[in-house]
Amino acid sequence: MSLQDDPVDTIPVTRALRRSRGRWRIFAFVVLAVAALVGFARFYPLMAPVGDVIARVTISGTITTDPERTALLEDLAEDDSVSAVIVAINSPGGTTAGGEELYASLRALAEQKPVVSTIGELGASAAYMAAIATDRIYARNLSIVGSIGVYYQHVDASGLFETLGVDLDKVASGPLKGKPDFDEPISPQVRDSLVELVDSSYRYFVDLVAERRGLTRSDTLALADGRILSGVMAIDAGLIDAAGGETEALAWLQTEREIDPDLDIVPVWPRQRAPGWLDLLFGSLAGAFGETGWPGLPLDGLVSLWHPQAR
Numbered sequence: 001m002s003l004q005d006d007p008v009d010t011i012p013v014t015r016a017l018r019r020s021r022g023r024w025r026i027f028a029f030v031v032l033a034v035a036a037l038v039g040f041a042r043f044y045p046l047m048a049p050v051g052d053v054i055a056r057v058t059i060s061g062t063i064t065t066d067p068e069r070t071a072l073l074e075d076l077a078e079d080d081s082v083s084a085v086i087v088a089i090n091s092p093g094g095t096t097a098g099g100e101e102l103y104a105s106l107r108a109l110a111e112q113k114p115v116v117s118t119i120g121e122l123g124a125s126a127a128y129m130a131a132i133a134t135d136r137i138y139a140r141n142l143s144i145v146g147s148i149g150v151y152y153q154h155v156d157a158s159g160l161f162e163t164l165g166v167d168l169d170k171v172a173s174g175p176l177k178g179k180p181d182f183d184e185p186i187s188p189q190v191r192d193s194l195v196e197l198v199d200s201s202y203r204y205f206v207d208l209v210a211e212r213r214g215l216t217r218s219d220t221l222a223l224a225d226g227r228i229l230s231g232v233m234a235i236d237a238g239l240i241d242a243a244g245g246e247t248e249a250l251a252w253l254q255t256e257r258e259i260d261p262d263l264d265i266v267p268v269w270p271r272q273r274a275p276g277w278l279d280l281l282f283g284s285l286a287g288a289f290g291e292t293g294w295p296g297l298p299l300d301g302l303v304s305l306w307h308p309q310a311r
Contacts, residue, residue: 052083054250054259057269059087062305063094063126065101072269073105077112084259085109086249087117087134093125093305096150096201102126103208106133114257116249119143119240124228124306128239129205132212136256137240138248139231145239147306148209148224150201152194154180201302213238228306 055076076082087106093099109115110133117123117131119139124147131137139145161167161183168183179190186194202224210220215238223229223237234240242248246265253259 052081052260053264053266054253055082055085056265056267057085057087058090058267059102059127059130059269060090063091063102063130064098065095066098068271069269070101070105072271073109076268077109082113083263084114084116084253084257086246086265087115087130088120088246089117089123089127089131090120091124091127091130092122093127093129093147094303096126096205096302096304099126099129099304100204102130103133106130110135114253114259116252118245118249119145119231120245122306125149125304129208129304131240132209136242136249136252138242138244138252139234139240140245141231141243143231143234144228144306145231145234146223146229147226147304148205148220149226150198150205150302150304151226152198152302154186155182156180156185157182158184197302201304205304209239 057073057076076085106115115134116136117134117138119127119131119137120143121140122144123131123139124144128146128148166183168181170178170181172178176190176193180186180194206217206220206224209215209224210217213220215223219238223239229237229239231240231243235243250259250261254261
């Protein structure tokens, strides 16, 4: 006997199908609602502020080039609802290109509206380069500031290869192509080329500091030997303006730029994103390795970075 011959038997099947379809419709609606909320939360600070606001840009961890960050700073410059920007810095620095990019973006932003920076525990190397792009710099008395300089590091594993009996060979288009290599010491010719590279970037950094901080080149060079300073020392040296944090930055915006200190402060960078299930699952594990990734992971390229770990 077929189901068509017994309509009574088809009723439970029909009801089950309807319940299944209903559950899938509810599930799809929930997924769409969550996606809409995530998108709204991500873009809300820039798309729908209520009245004027002060934007907070947080610079933490290792600084590298970031097109998304650059685009956001450009948007802030054009957003009439953003009255001022506070740049909260807590970073050891990063790549020279990353520091240069961030400096240029903050200078362009500061030409459109007041920008003030605050240094937390650390604002060194490329992070200090970012700080001098702002109109005024605050740091805690015991913050770590400075480390003006550039370096290029090289690992010479030739002794290890010799012990293992391993020899690497290559064909290069020129004597400096692919140099230095980790299977051999740095030759005098290669070292001279690297010194020239480092010195070029170093001069660029020193010139920025002298210009932005109103220091003579000789005074800047005396501070640009890679040393780190406390906030107190940096104030005396002219590398930062005053001791303080966000409260002092708001007071300065009020007195010097006539910005209402009671405006809402909206965090706009890094972007606020809802964590995925992998982030929730592995977030605590990733946190154990810090914001910059695996311990001791080197950055490629020329570096303007201060780090306290032993080598």
